[in-house]
Amino acid sequence: MKPVNIKKQREKEVRHLLERQWEIWDLERELGFIKLERPIRHGWYKEIVITHKIELYKNQKYILEVYDKIEKFVWARTKEKADFQWQHKTSQYLIYNDIPTLSKKQYNRLSDKAKSLCVPFQYYTERRKLRIRFYLKIPKGAYKIKFTRAYNTHQKRIDPCLISEKAFIENQLKRPGYYNINEAFYRWKNHWNFKEYKQIKLKEKRRLNDLKKTPIDDVINDKF
Incomplete structure (x- = not known):
């Protein structure tokens, strides 16, 4: 055998x-x-939230549309670490005026009127590759940045x-x-x-x- x-x-x-x-x-x-x-306390969020003042803007529908696409929060065990994570994203994804930016893929999924709230810019990644992202022109009164218990x-x-x-x-x-x-x-x-x-x-x-x-x-x- x-x-x-x-x-x-x-x-x-x-x-x-x-x-x-x-x-x-x-x-x-x-x-x-x-x-x-009973819910168990588990760290903090630093997040961007829409305020009630958004009702004052005629284009609130499109503001909410772009808001739905962005990364709205970071989580960490402490406020200090949550703030650090938020700042890290600022440098990594180029957050503008404390509003996370959109990738080209996210931008392409928006309606035409929502796209009018976006401004393209170019940047280099850590690997020195040229990429495009989009700033968001959201009125300051329509949102706020805050810490929330998780x-x-x-x-x-x-x-x-x-x-x-x-x-x-x-x-x-x-x-x-x-x-x-x-x-x-x-x-x-x-x-x-x-x-x-x-x-x-x-x-x-x-x-x-x-x-x-x-x-x-x-x-x-x-x-x-």
């Missing part, structure tokens, strides 16, 4: 381990979240059995002779799956951020 090729056998084992790893990630995502009886309103459900199995699989994939095979699989086979997984995690993170911003009264009265 022809002997089994050790590398082929290991590739087969790695393939099964990776498939089970993805199954576990899906199962963990399906567990969902548990609503907390709360955790939900807790992610966990399954100890899944956590234990996932740790076991990770250790198996790190064994001598298996690690390089695992890395090779991620390079040529699981690349798009990994991108999909990261997109799912990003959506979950955004959902959690929305939950954190829910006012306490709405949480208590179950209005979110």
